[in-house]
Amino acid sequence: MLWNALSLAMREIRRNVLRSFLTILGIVIGVAAVIVMVTLGGGATLQVTQQIASLGSNMLMITPGKRMGPGQSIGAAPFSVDDAAALVRDMPQLVAVAPMASQSMTTVYGNANWTTQVTGSSNDFFKVRNWSAGAGRIFTESELRAGAAVCVIGQTVRQKLFGNQDPTGARIRLQKIACEVIGLLESKGQSSMGSDQDDLVVIPLRAFQRRIAGNQEVNIIQVSVREGLSTTRAQQDIEHLMRERRHLSDKEENNFSVMDMKEITRMLTSTTQVLTALLGAVAAVSLLVGGIGIMNIMLVSVTERTREIGIRLAIGALEREVLLQFLVEAAVLSSFGGLVGIVLALVTSVGLASLLNVPFVFNAAIVGIAFLFSAAVGLVFGYFPAKKAARLDPIEALRHE
Amino acid sequence: MDDNGVPVIELRQVSKTFGRGAAAMQALRGIDLSIQAGEFVAVMGASGSGKSTCMNILGCLDTPTTGSYLFRGVAVENLSRDQRALLRRSYLGFVFQGFNLLNRTTALENIELPLIYRGDAAEARHRESRKALAAVGLAGWEEHTPGELSGGQQQRVAIARAIVTRPAVLLADEPTGNLDTARSQEIMNILTQLNQEQGITIVMVTHEPDMAAYASRTVHFRDGLVVPEHHLQDPGET
Numbered sequence: 001m002l003w004n005a006l007s008l009a010m011r012e013i014r015r016n017v018l019r020s021f022l023t024i025l026g027i028v029i030g031v032a033a034v035i036v037m038v039t040l041g042g043g044a045t046l047q048v049t050q051q052i053a054s055l056g057s058n059m060l061m062i063t064p065g066k067r068m069g070p071g072q073s074i075g076a077a078p079f080s081v082d083d084a085a086a087l088v089r090d091m092p093q094l095v096a097v098a099p100m101a102s103q104s105m106t107t108v109y110g111n112a113n114w115t116t117q118v119t120g121s122s123n124d125f126f127k128v129r130n131w132s133a134g135a136g137r138i139f140t141e142s143e144l145r146a147g148a149a150v151c152v153i154g155q156t157v158r159q160k161l162f163g164n165q166d167p168t169g170a171r172i173r174l175q176k177i178a179c180e181v182i183g184l185l186e187s188k189g190q191s192s193m194g195s196d197q198d199d200l201v202v203i204p205l206r207a208f209q210r211r212i213a214g215n216q217e218v219n220i221i222q223v224s225v226r227e228g229l230s231t232t233r234a235q236q237d238i239e240h241l242m243r244e245r246r247h248l249s250d251k252e253e254n255n256f257s258v259m260d261m262k263e264i265t266r267m268l269t270s271t272t273q274v275l276t277a278l279l280g281a282v283a284a285v286s287l288l289v290g291g292i293g294i295m296n297i298m299l300v301s302v303t304e305r306t307r308e309i310g311i312r313l314a315i316g317a318l319e320r321e322v323l324l325q326f327l328v329e330a331a332v333l334s335s336f337g338g339l340v341g342i343v344l345a346l347v348t349s350v351g352l353a354s355l356l357n358v359p360f361v362f363n364a365a366i367v368g369i370a371f372l373f374s375a376a377v378g379l380v381f382g383y384f385p386a387k388k389a390a391r392l393d394p395i396e397a398l399r400h401e
Numbered sequence: 402m403d404d405n406g407v408p409v410i411e412l413r414q415v416s417k418t419f420g421r422g423a424a425a426m427q428a429l430r431g432i433d434l435s436i437q438a439g440e441f442v443a444v445m446g447a448s449g450s451g452k453s454t455c456m457n458i459l460g461c462l463d464t465p466t467t468g469s470y471l472f473r474g475v476a477v478e479n480l481s482r483d484q485r486a487l488l489r490r491s492y493l494g495f496v497f498q499g500f501n502l503l504n505r506t507t508a509l510e511n512i513e514l515p516l517i518y519r520g521d522a523a524e525a526r527h528r529e530s531r532k533a534l535a536a537v538g539l540a541g542w543e544e545h546t547p548g549e550l551s552g553g554q555q556q557r558v559a560i561a562r563a564i565v566t567r568p569a570v571l572l573a574d575e576p577t578g579n580l581d582t583a584r585s586q587e588i589m590n591i592l593t594q595l596n597q598e599q600g601i602t603i604v605m606v607t608h609e610p611d612m613a614a615y616a617s618r619t620v621h622f623r624d625g626l627v628v629p630e631h632h633l634q635d636p637g638e639t
Contacts, residue, residue, distance in 0.1 A: 004517050011506075015505055307501070308503055308504075310501075311501050311502075311503065311514075312514070312518075313486065314460070314462060314489065314495050314501075315489065315490065315495070315514055315515045315518065315562075316486050316487065316488075316489040316490025316491070316493075316515060316518050316519075317486065317490075317518050318483050318486050318487070318518075319482065319483060319486070320483075321518060394462050395457055395462050395463060398497070398501065
């Protein structure tokens with residue numbers, strides 16, 4: 001009986017190809033929209049999650065000035081190397097403390113030049129970020145102590161200045177100093193905020209302060225808390241220590257901030273997820289609208305085929321057989337729409353993912369759910385028209401013109 | 402088919418009223434009618450005489466307001482809508498004035514329709530349908546749709562659809578109403594043949610005395626009543 005209803009439905013759909021196509025268009029778009037949103041959202045979430053790992057676990061960032069969201073804040077005295085030293089001395093739970101000072105400047109090698117962020121720091125800079133030299137080496141103790149003119153560069157800088165050549169041993173010019181490239185960092189890609197993490201040059205902090213900045217300032221201190229220990233606790237301890245060192249009375253607010261990078265990234269992740277859910281919900285509404293479209297066409301179809309229904313009833317079709325016929329027709333229409341939507345969604349997702357630079361994550365669950373949902377939409381919205389058809393009086397229906 | 406003396410069709414004081422109160426219209430006013438298996442009955446009468454209403458009741462598409470309709474001894478008025486559908490499916494064949502074939506559906510598929518509802522396997526359906534189509538002289542026209550067939554051919558397909566289930570009774574509502582004389586005669590020959598060779602009981606509504614002449618008995622309706630046979634001798638009564 002079901003098989004017959006299925007073949008009848010297929011015949012009816014083939015009879016009105018254009019109309020059937022227009023009918024399912026709503027479902028196609030709805031299903032495609034839901035899948036694309038969820039897939040891209042999943043890709044974005046994955047990207048953020050990967051960056052949590054690449055940030056290095058348990059990283060805290062100490063910046064001068066009040067907390068103004070992620071990124072550097074302004075309006076307060078900078079730190080000094082002594083602050084960093086105090087952190088190392090007083091807080092054994094920190095495995096790495098990287099004082100940093102940065103400035104954007106033009107780097108030159110031969111005919112090539114490239115404007116990038118030059119950062120003065122210690123080897124802890126790499127430790128905090130779980131970063132290692134892909135080629136060459138990082139600084140030696142004596143280079144750090146002496147403020148030697150050596151640098152470690154990121155992949156983007158290497159690409160811009162050296163192309164695919166090996167940069168180690170070459171001398172690049174940073175403003176007025178010439179500096180030997182001793183190491184090349186591994187690629188990290190884009191950060192969760194969209195900036196290129198590989199676009200940087202790192203030199204010893206002392207070299208930066210003496211030869212470039214001409215002062216003793218430290219703009220940011222990044223620290224790494226020992227694995228397994230609470231970052232929240234470390235955050236409180238650092239705040240306490242820094243307040244003391246900056247001679248803040250009890251009434252004064254912090255003129256620096258300690259941010260948990262992991263938390264910021266987690267916040268970003270949840271934002272992405274909320275956004276994904278929201279967009280998915282909006283897309284789901286379009287599925288609903290598609291369902292109403294199907295109901296509309298099914299009602300038209302029942303009216304149009306009143307006479308046919310009368311013939312079927314007169315010949316001896318049972319109410320439930322007519323009901324099933326129209327219900328199956330609606331379900332076949334909508335699930336076919338679902339299938340087309342899935343194909344469309346996968347093609348679109350792959351395209352958009354590469355365009356937006358997010359990884360494409362195939363989510364089998366959402367594809368399955370979207371398909372089942374589209375079939376369900378057909379059943380739900382097809383029920384009323386089908387019931388209407390099944391309830392027709394055969395005598396009246398046969399008289400229908 | 403029923404040879405133990407029970408009529409295939411028996412109407413006992415059947416009346417049918419449409420509407421209520423002042424607007425009520427009594428289409429049938431207490432009809433007694435009995436048809437034996439193997440009969441070929443023509444039903445005649447002016448429009449509004451109640452013959453269509455009677456045919457709907459005979460076809461189990463409608464139920465009497467009062468009175469009883471016994472089909473092969475079963476009181477139809479006590480059956481549910483679905484039970485009546487099952488009865489139609491197994492024992493009744495319908496032929497309409499307007500053919501009522503499904504458009505854009507081949508002759509063979511049209512004929513298969515009642516077999517599909519009966520749940521026959523595809524192979525059996527094809528076999529029986531071809532046989533029925535051959536019985537009405539349309540072998541070779543299986544794949545034609547109603548739009549590609551003449552009126553007479555369409556009616557023959559409709560007859561094939563009605564007899565493919567080997568029904569006990571064939572109900573024909575003005576089967577020749579839309580056809581010219583030659584086509585009408587073809588249809589009547591087929592019906593007569595079915596009646597005589599396969600023993601199918603036929604009840605046929607018609608306006609034309611020429612067509613009624615093919616039947617073995619004629620029942621006249623007037624104002625919702627069956628006219629007693631002795632009144633038919635009056636001139637001008639036909």
